[in-house]
Amino acid sequence: MHRTGSQLIARRLGIDTYRAPVAYMRADCPVCRSEGFEALTRIRVEAGGHVVIATLNVVTSDVLRPGEAGFSEEAWRLLGVADGATVTVGHAPVLNSFGHVRAKLYGNHLEPQAIEAIVRDVTAGRYPDVHLAAFVTACAGNRLDVAEMSALTRAMIDAGDRLRWPTERVVDKHCVGGLPGNRTTPIVVAIAAAAGLTIPKTSSRAITSPAGTADVMETLTPVYLGLDEMRRVVETEGGCLVWGGSARLSPMDDVLIRIERALDVDSEGQLVASVLSKKAAAGSTHVVIDIPVGPTAKIRSIEAGRSLARDLEEVGRAVGLVVRAVFSDGSQPVGRGIGPALEAADVLAVLRCSPDAPEELRQRALVLAGHVLEMGGAAPQGDGLRTATTLLMEGSGWSKFRAICEAQGGFREPRVAAFTEPILATRSGAIAQIDNRRLARAAKLAGAPADQAAGLEIHVRLGQEAEKDQPLFTLHAESRGELDYALDYVSEQQDIVHVDREAS
C-alpha cells in the first residue's frame, strides 16, 4: 500500500542518541519538501531489506550535503549499511496499536490481541520515546489485572527467542530488587549448579538501581554471550550468569528498561511480565522469587509484598511456571558495597568463605539457594538450607563459580575506583535508620552503574554504635566531577544514615 518513498545517500553522523534511532535531513532537501517532513516526524528508512523507524531532526546547516541523509549511531546500527549507500525514506506507518494504550489510560481493560499488537510494535522499534513513556505510565499504579499481566507476559515471551533444555526441571531465582547490595544471585547460581541442577541464569542491567546482576557480573567475567555460547556454558557447568539481552529473550523488556530508568518508575504489572517472561523464555520451569520488604525498599509493606507474590504466582501458573515467593528483610542494605564492582567484591568474599564476608549477604544467599535446591529436587523439603550451607563451606560453590566464569571467557578481579571520600558521623550514637533509596541515589550520582567501580561502601549496620567523625559510608567514583556531584547530593540531605543522639 505504501509508496516506495524517495532515495538519499546515507551518512553516518557519529551522534549517539542512545537507543532512539534519529535520522537527519536537510530542510531544503527535495524529499523533505515533497513529502512534507518536518522536525520530529517519524520516518521509515529502508536499505538492503532493513527497515528502521526513526525520528527526524531537520538540519539547516552544512552538517549534511544536499542529497544526503544522516543517521545517529543507533539508526546506523539498525540499518546496517555502509557510508554512501542508498537509502529509501518515506512516512512511518500510522501507529495503530497506540490506540490501545490510550484506551488503557482511560481505564479500559485490554484484550490479549490489543496487548500483542502493542508488544509487536514496541519490539519492532515503532514506539517513539514519549509513546513508550505513556505506555509505561499507563500500566503503573496497579492498573493491569492478572489477565492483562498474563497476556503481556505471553506476548513478551513470544516476541523473542525461547530456550529449551534437555533436563525436565530448570530452576531460576530472581529478586524484585530495591535493596542495595542484595547480590545473592551469583552465589545461588554457583551453589545450585554445584548441586547438579540446571540454572541458566540471564540477568538484566540495573533499571532504577545502582547495579543489576549483569552489571555486577560484568566486572568479573564476560556477560555478552550469544545463545550458542550460553548453551555450551550451561551444558558444561550446569549454570551460567549472562546478560539476558544478548540472547534476545523477551526483547521488549530491554526497550522498556531505558524509559523506566529515565523515569525511575517500575510498574508492578510490567515488573511481573518482565520477570516471568524472561524466566519462561530462558526455559525455566521452577522459579524462586526473593521479595525484600522494608520502609525504604521497593516493596514497602507486607501487604504490597503479598499482592505482588500472588500476582507472580498466578501469572506464573497462566504461563506454565511454578513460582515460589520468599519474603526477606528489606530494612537495610545487604552487603557492604553498592555499585557493580563493590558488590562483586562482596560476592567474592562470600564464595571464598573469607572471614570478613558480609554475614547478611551470606545468610540470605543460603536461604534462597536452599529453596532453589528444594524446588529443583536436589534436597528434600526442609533440608535445602543445610545442603546449601555444606556446598558453600566445602568450597564447591567457589570452584563452580570460577568454572562458570572460565567457561564464559575468563575470570578477573573487579576494578577499584580512582576517587573516594568518606562520609563521617556528625555525632555519636546508635545507627537508627538507613535510607536505601537515598543511598542508592547517591551511588547512582557517583556514576553507578555506568562506571563499574563507582558507588559506595557502607561501614555500619542498624543498631550498631558509631562515634562522632567515624566513617558511615565511603563514596567511590571514577571521575572527580561525579564524586563532587554525589557529595553535593549527600551534603544536601539530612541523615541518609541516621545516628540517634546518645542519651546524655
Next chain:
Amino acid sequence: MHRTGSQLIARRLGIDTYRAPVAYMRADCPVCRSEGFEALTRIRVEAGGHVVIATLNVVTSDVLRPGEAGFSEEAWRLLGVADGATVTVGHAPVLNSFGHVRAKLYGNHLEPQAIEAIVRDVTAGRYPDVHLAAFVTACAGNRLDVAEMSALTRAMIDAGDRLRWPTERVVDKHCVGGLPGNRTTPIVVAIAAAAGLTIPKTSSRAITSPAGTADVMETLTPVYLGLDEMRRVVETEGGCLVWGGSARLSPMDDVLIRIERALDVDSEGQLVASVLSKKAAAGSTHVVIDIPVGPTAKIRSIEAGRSLARDLEEVGRAVGLVVRAVFSDGSQPVGRGIGPALEAADVLAVLRCSPDAPEELRQRALVLAGHVLEMGGAAPQGDGLRTATTLLMEGSGWSKFRAICEAQGGFREPRVAAFTEPILATRSGAIAQIDNRRLARAAKLAGAPADQAAGLEIHVRLGQEAEKDQPLFTLHAESRGELDYALDYVSEQQDIVHVDREAS
C-alpha cells in the same frame, strides 16, 4: 551548592529538534570524561546569565572540533549566544518535583505545593520529553479531582503573565474541541466586539485536531502579537484574535501541547486547567464554553459532557471565573472545511452573509454569541440570540472582523491547496454516519495544521442522499507525498462517510 562546571566553545549545529533543547559534546572531550557525561545525560548549560537544561547527545565524529559544544536550534535560541561564545556546562540539578508525578501514578492525591513545584519545573524547561509524557499520562483518565485541577489551574496562571483590562466584565468563549470545522470563535468575537463588549481572545494552535483557532486566524491575519500590541488592538476594537503563546499566558500549556499532540491524548484535568488558566490569565471574568457531544466527538456522551461542565464551573469558581457551559450537537462536522485555510473560508462566508455560507456553523456561532452577549450584559437574558443575529445580518460582525484583522496587521484571503483529490461514494444511498475522528486524521495526514491549505472539504451532510461516484469529500494537500499519504489512509478505511445502501 553546585560547582561552576567546565567551559566549552558554543557552536550552532543547525539541527532542529523541535522544542527539546539538545547539546552535543565529543566523546573524547575532557568535560565529558571528568564529569562522567554520557548520551542522554541531562546537562545544565550557562552562558551570559541564561541557563538551559538540555539533553546530551555524544558525538564520535568530526561534526565538532575538540573543545566545542554543539547546540540544537531550540537550545541555541534559549541560550541566546553568538557562535564561538564560551559556555559553562555541568550536571543538571536533580528533578525533585518528578517524585510528585510518580506519587500521582500510584494514585496519591497531590497537594497544591506539589503541583506548584511540577509547574515551576515544567515551565522552566526542566522536564525532558519522557517526563512530560509521564506527567500528561499520569493526569489522564479522570485522575485529577477538583482540588487538584484548581491547584493546577492556579499554578498555571501564576507561571505566566496576567492581563488586566479597564472594563469590569471581560467575556470570552471557548470550545472543548473534537468537532472538525466548528470554527465559531472568530464569528463570536466579531459579534461580541461589535456589541461593545471587551473580548481579548487568545487561542491555541491545534493540539490533536487538524486546526486550532490560532491556525485558522493565521491564514487571515498576523496572530503573533506581543502583549502591548494585543492591548492596543483590544483598546481600539474591543476584541482581538491572537495566538495565546506570544503573550506568555499560561506558558506551561504550550509545553504540554507538544506532547499531547504527539500522543493524541488530552487529559480532562489538564484540559480544564489549560482552558481556565488561559482565560483567567487573559483577564476574562465571564466565559461561555461550548461542549459538542457526539459518538465521534471528543466528548462522546451527555454524562461525560455534564461531568466536564461541572468540573469547568467548579474550578472556575475556585479561580474567580463565571463559567457557562453550553452543549451542542457533535454528530458531524460543522463547516465544510477541515484544516486552517479551508475553515477560514467557511468563517468568511458566514461573516460576509454569503448565500452559500454553511448554515450549521452560522447557527452555532449565533447561539454562542447570544450567550456571550447575555453574560457580558449586552443583551437581556433570553434575548442574546436575537441581538447577535441582528448584528451579523446588518454587517456589523463583518466590518468589526475586518477592523480587528487590520488592527492586528492586515487582512488577507486564505491560501488554496496545490493538490486535491475527491473521494467518491462507492454506492448510492443516504448519508448515515460521518466519523469525525477519522476525517480529522485524514486531514492531519494531508498536512494540516502545519500546511495551511491542507485538509479536506466535506460535500455531504447526515441524512442527505448521495449518488454512486458523487464526491463525498475532497482531500487538499500542499505536497504530492502528503496527498498520497492521506489517500493511503482513506483507502485503507471502511466508510469514513457511511452511505446506506438504497432499498432495492
